[in-house]
Amino acid sequence: MSPLDSDIAHLLAGSMVLLSFLLLYQDRMFALLNVFAFHAFALAGSVAWQAYLQRAPHLFITALIALLFKGVIIPVALRRIVVRLGIHRSIETVVSIGPTMLFGIALVGLSIVVMLPVTQAEGPFVREDLAFALSVVLLGFLMMVTRRNAVSQVIGFMSLENGLVLAASGARGMPLVVEISVGFSVLIAFMVISIFLFRIRERFDTVDLQALDMSRGEAL
Amino acid sequence: MSQLAASGVGLLLALSVLGIFAARRALGTRLVYAACAAVCAALAGVALLGLLAPGAGLESVEIPVGLPLGRTVLGLDPLSAAFAVIVNLAAAIVSGYAIGYGAHAREPLRVVPFYPAFIAGMNLVLLAQDAFSFLVGWELMSLASWALVLSEHRAAENRHAALVYLIMASGGALTLLLAFGLLAGPHGGYSFEAIRRVSSAGVGPIVLLLALLGAGSKAGLVPLHAWLPLAHPAAPSHVSALMSAVMTKVAVYGFVRLVFDLAGPPAWWWSVPVLLIAAVTALLGVLYALMEHDLKRLLAYHTVENIGIIFIGLGLALAFEASGMRAAAALAFAAAIFHVFNHSLFKSLLFMGSGAVLNATGERDMEHLGGLIKAMPVTAVAFLAGCIAISALPPFNGFVSEWLTFQAILLSPQLPQWVARLLVPAVGATLACSAALAAACFVKAFGMSFLGRPRTKAASAAAETDRFSQIAMLLLALLCLLAGILPGFVLDSLGAVTQLAVGERLAPQSAQAWMRIVPVDIHRSAYSGLFVFVMILLAAAATAFVVRRVASHALRRSPAWDCGFPDASPATQYTAGSFAQPIRRVFGSVVFRAREAVAMPKPGDTAVARLQVELHDTVWDALYAPIIRLVAATAERLNRMQFLTIRNYLTLVFAALVALLIIVGTWR
Known part of the structure; x- marks a missing residue:
């Protein structure tokens, strides 16, 4: 593997981390969906590059799935939901954006500190790829935790899943069937969650999860 | 052999399912118990063959269920065969007793389906040759017996007992799981074969600790005994007999399997915690029992004491084995296993007797019993035999095993470590003390329940128990006597077991003259139960002869001196509380923080005086x-x-x- 190959892989994976930060930063719903689509594009590029490097044609299918489902279908569907629900205004956060970003930087540092010593036996390429993937997972998780709105929580969950796929594609030898089943489970999760969104909306006139807490008699 | 035993376990499980339907009718209940008795008797026979057959096999059966990585391996080696004989012999007789006794159950559906599963679980523990099936059997045993403890769930104290039992049982299973995990090592071979191959250096002490916690909590070692006197009496009496006499033995088996077989060669200091805990267990168990006036709880506390005696034997065996004194280790180990056998016999007998009393009078409290020997002569004779046996009096079996334990204790001056040389005689003194207190305790138990005059109406209206129960109790009493007068056969059949556990067997005993046993050396000590028995018979016959011949035949009835109180109420008799008072005053003030308070009414006041005793656990x-x-x-x-x-x-x-x-x- 030439240094250029490795650099391109790092560029693609690193851009995913950067896009995760961008996801954290967004305060408009449509912008969030756009950034998520870019996130999926970066994932598709990264996986496709891995497929080329590892001479693993089935990874191309994985990249295609990422591109079609996560890059196109899910953002478009979410956009329609957002339009129908009329919630394209600002996103309510629990913790304000600045501290969240700082915490996200700390998480990236943590994942590098954790991953680099653990995977000493592997080549430098896989190690850094795994560190990027763990960062993406943690940032997705952070997004789920710090957002009130259900749609942005869904986005956080999806970006977390993108991180998992990135890790799996870098680690050589994820069977296609695993990827397909994960892809389908995410799709099903998306459908279930969107149905729930509408139900919640019907019942409470909002998708702010705080309303759910209030209906349990526990205003925050 | 192993196939037969494994299919026996399968039969018992099938009976358990069948019990759900059969328990709706009294006849079905009886048939299930009869079938249990037959299967257990067959299992005992198979295990006995496996124990005695020369070169009998480690052949094992593999069953294609279990963990993804391992298979379930069942088999009988000498150690498990010996315990299988003990467990199934007692279980067969108890099941025979239950044919009669179990018909009295108010809600048989709460008992009958779990009873065969309980026995199956115990057998599975013994047959298991891998950690997975061992733990499955252990949990089956725990959960089935928990359900049985809860069978009379309407009493709040039974629910409390079941809760405490469940917590202790799950804690114990957890420690055993950890012990097996440590033994299996990083590569995780969970069959006993694989564990023996892996060098377990370093984990031995932790395994010992975990085994003491896990098996010890099930067996009832102090201070993990708390559940035992609550749970054992709460179950129906035939189940109490099984739990107290048999399940605790399965726990001993678990300890022996872990520490003697799987944990590798012991270090001498392993014996120190075992001996200390065992001595405390023996002494505290009997003291608790003395303070207790509930017949079944008294018996349960006595189980704690006997477990202490067994563990004293096991601790000695550890000490001797680690110091290379293999013959002495074999003696101590054989004494412990012999006591396991004996205790399973006489404790089932005593629980059956207490069940018969409970059925006849509805009372467990000795202070409400009395005079039952006239109404229930067969039960009384059998119970007396059990009392003599558990008090370690010759010619019954309890004496032999305790005597053998003392013989092993007397070998302790040859131990190289001064700690052991100091500790073991102290343990011996404790053992002697608890043996004497046990005798006092059973004088109380038998005397208050069966002698004197009935203290309540229920006691005076008692009637003899049913045939099945009588036969079962007499059979056990006979076995106690036989094991006492022919101990050589028992010891010889334990040869393969001690060979497996400590790598040495005792010299053959059954060829000795007068059926005597010579544990170490003929010039040192020997005991012949048969000789003692014959001497007792001769002395009794001679006394009877002399009394008949020499004394007057004239029968004369005259009123007893009544101390100036005509028509004394039965309440003026010596009570269990008054019997225990001197011992309570000697030991209780420290161990139980016992306080006595006398509330004396003022002169002229006609209120009664009260003596109140306050005891703390x-x-x-x-x-x-x-x-x-x-x-x-x-x-x-x-x-x-x-x-x-x-x-x-x-x-x-x-x-x-x-x-x-x-x-x-x-x-x-």
């Missing part, structure tokens, strides 16, 4: 009560965690993940 107060308070307080605080929002839960998960990653990152 020191172990419970010092060990369990703080834990319970801590758990309750923590649960109170954690209760808020039940009502968080989804996002809060996610935050918790996230925080836990980040914390774990930080630990991983900073560890090295």
Whole structure:
């Protein structure tokens, strides 16, 4: 593997981390969906590059799935939901954006500190790829935790899943069937969650999860 | 052989399912118990053959269920065969007793389906040749017996007993799981074969500790005995007999299997904690029993004492084996296993007797019994035999095993370590003390229940129990006597077991003249139960002859001197409380923080004077009560965690993940 190959892989994976930060930063719903689509594009590029490097044609299918489902279908569907629900205004956060970003930087540092010593036996390429993937997972998780709105929580969950796929594609030898089943489970999760969104909306006139807490008699 | 035994376990499980339907009718209940008796008798026979057959096999059956990585391996080696004989012999006779006794159950559906499963679980533990099936059997045994403890669930004390039992049982299973995990090592071969191959150097002491906690809590070692006197009496009497006489033995088996077989060669200091705990267990068990006036609870506390005696034998065997004194180790180990056998016989007998008494009178409290020997002569004779046996009086079997334990204790001056040389005689003195107290305790148990005059109407209206129960009790009494007068055969059949556990067997005993046993050397000590028995018979016959011949034949009835109180009420008799008072005054003020208070009415006041005795369970107060308070307080605080929002839960998960990653990152 030439240094250029490795650099391109790092560029693609690193851009995913950067896009995760961008996801954290967004305060408009449509912008969030756009950034998520870019996130999926970066994932598709990264996986496709891995497929080329590892001479693993089935990874191309994985990249295609990422591109079609996560890059196109899910953002478009979410956009329609957002339009129908009329919630394209600002996103309510629990913790304000600045501290969240700082915490996200700390998480990236943590994942590098954790991953680099653990995977000493592997080549430098896989190690850094795994560190990027763990960062993406943690940032997705952070997004789920710090957002009130259900749609942005869904986005956080999806970006977390993108991180998992990135890790799996870098680690050589994820069977296609695993990827397909994960892809389908995410799709099903998306459908279930969107149905729930509408139900919640019907019942409470909002998708702010705080309303759910209030209906349990526990205003925050 | 192993196939037969494994299919026996399968039969018992099938009976358990069948019991659900059969228990709706009294006849079905009886048939299930009869079938249990037959299967257990067959299992005992198979195990006995496996124990006695020369070169009998480690052949094992593999059953294609189990963990994904391992298979279930069942088989009989000498150790498990010996315990299988003990367990199934007692279980067969208890099942025979239950044919009669179990018909009295108010809700047989709560008992009958679980009873065969309980026996099946115990057999599975013994047959298991891998950790997985061992633990499955252990849990089956625990859960089935828990359900049986809960069978009379309407009494609040039974529910409490079942709860305490369940907590202790799950804790014990957890420690055993950890012990097996340590033994299996990093590559995780969970069959006993694989564990023996792996060198377990280094984990031995931890395994010993875990075995003491896990098997010890099931067996009833102090201070883990707290559940035992609650749970054993709460079950129906035939189940109490099984739990007390048999299940505790399965726990001993678990300890022996872990420590003697799997944990590798012992270090001498392993014996120190075992001996200390065992001595405390023996002494405290009998003291608790003396303070107790509930017949079944008294018996349960006595199980604690006997477990102490057994573990004294096992601790000695560890000490001797580690110091290379293999013959002495074989003696101590054989004494322990012999006592396991004996205790399973006489404790089942005594629980059956107490069950018969409970059925006849509805009373467990000795202070409400009395004079039953006239109404229930067969039960009384059998119970007396059990009392003599458990008090370790010749010619019954209890004497032989305790005598053998003392023979092993007397060999301790040859031990090289001064700690052991000092400790073992102290343990011996404790054992002697507890043996004497046990005799006092059973004088109380038999005397208050069966002698004197009936203290209540229920006691005076008692009638003899049914045929099946009588036959079962007499059979056990006979076995106690036989094992006492022919101990050589028992010891010889234990040869292969001691060979497996400590690598040596005792010299053959059954060829000795007068059926005597010579544990060490003929010039040192020997005991012939048969000789003692014949001498007792001769002396009794001679006395009877002399009394008949020499004394007057004239029969003369005259009123007894009544101390100036005509028509004394039965309440003026010596009571269990008054019998125990001197011993309570000697030991109780420290061990139980016993306080006596006399409330004397003022002169002229016609109110009655009262003597009140206050006893504390020191172990419970010092060990369990703080834990319970801590758990309750923590649960109170954690209760808020039940009502968080989804996002809060996610935050918790996230925080836990980040914390774990930080630990991983900073560890090295």
